[in-house]
Amino acid sequence: MRSIRLLVLRLARENSHWGYRRIHGELLVLGVTVAASTVWEILREAGIDPAHERASSTWADFLRSQADALLACDFLETVTLSGARLYVLAVIEHASRRIRVLGATADPTATWVAQAAKNLVMDLEDASIRARFLIRDRDGKFPALFDAVLNDAGIEIVLSGVRMPRMNSIMERWVQACRRELLDRTLIWNQRHLLHALREFEDFYNSHRPHQGIANARPLHPLPTPITDPEQITHLDIRRHQRLGGILNEYQHAA
Structure with a gap:
């Protein structure tokens, strides 16, 4: 039964648009005989909505x-x-x-x-x-x-x-x-x-x-390690670098 449970969860994970009936049908095609209600219960216990409406993948999901x-x-x-x-x-x-x-x-x-x-x-x-x-x-x-x-x-x-x-x-x-x-x-x-x-x-x-x-990172650079030293924070020396005559401003620590 454990192997069936793992298979049900795998099918649900790899096919988020499938409801429990679709998963049940796939199991039958694979020769795995199990009641549709069992599939429903496995999904419910795993915290997965077994209903078909779960499937309607939204644009945000995509x-x-x-x-x-x-x-x-x-x-x-x-x-x-x-x-x-x-x-x-x-x-x-x-x-x-x-x-x-x-x-x-x-x-x-x-x-x-x-x-x-x-x-x-x-x-x-x-x-x-x-x-x-x-x-x-x-x-x-x-x-x-x-x-x-x-x-x-x-x-x-x-x-x-x-x-x-x-x-x-x-x-x-x-x-x-x-x-x-x-x-x-x-x-x-x-x-x-x-x-x-x-x-x-x-x-x-x-x-x-x-x-x-x-999370406020930059596309080509991750966030730096946070500064935790109060003394260092007190004596921050931040320099501005201007681009395009001041249209764009970049701020960096002084070297």
């Missing part, structure tokens, strides 16, 4: 369970001082919150977007990132070739719902942060200036800015 293998991307629009409209394509890793700015262009053609996808795949391979899913919206700027490039690399495209930005909320929050902390406070002269500002913000975002979603 994001949490797949965070380590999940990417998201989006286009961000901005306007230069001359009135030219530029489009920025960026990708974020859900687990680490690391952002990658793939480029900026005035004309996001299918060729340009597909090449950005190829560059992303190469960057992920160089960083040994094993992504399985990429969330994107249904923007017409994403050509079929964009999806094909990622599919060939083993990355499945997950489309967000129509007018449902919360399905891509982590990427949307980065877009808001980029606007609020950079673009709304910077006069962009041209495409070259935009790319320079974005690279500075990308490095700041990944290496210095704390993120509540990852």
Whole structure:
């Protein structure tokens, strides 16, 4: 009976969308004869809701369970001082919150977007990132070739719902942060200036800015060891390093 219990719990753990009847049926297919009520009782005793409603995996469940293998991307629009409209394509890793700015262009053609996808795949391979899913919206700027490039690399495209930005909320929050902390406070002269500002913000975002979603760590750096010495706290010497003429501020201990 213990082996049956372990098997039931394994099936429940590996298939969170299954109810007890689905697990019972799988056991029967495996030749394991056990009453459906027994499966129900095993799940209940283990603190797992045996009802089928448990299965209805929510979008939040999917994001949490797949965070380590999940990417998201989006286009961000901005306007230069001359009135030219530029489009920025960026990708974020859900687990680490690391952002990658793939480029900026005035004309996001299918060729340009597909090449950005190829560059992303190469960057992920160089960083040994094993992504399985990429969330994107249904923007017409994403050509079929964009999806094909990622599919060939083993990355499945997950489309967000129509007018449902919360399905891509982590990427949307980065877009808001980029606007609020950079673009709304910077006069962009041209495409070259935009790319320079974005690279500075990308490095700041990944290496210095704390993120509540990852316990205030930084995407590329864990939190340091807490300072416990009262004397050291009393004599803190914190220096400010400014980027982009003071648009971005970084604070560090004096050397």
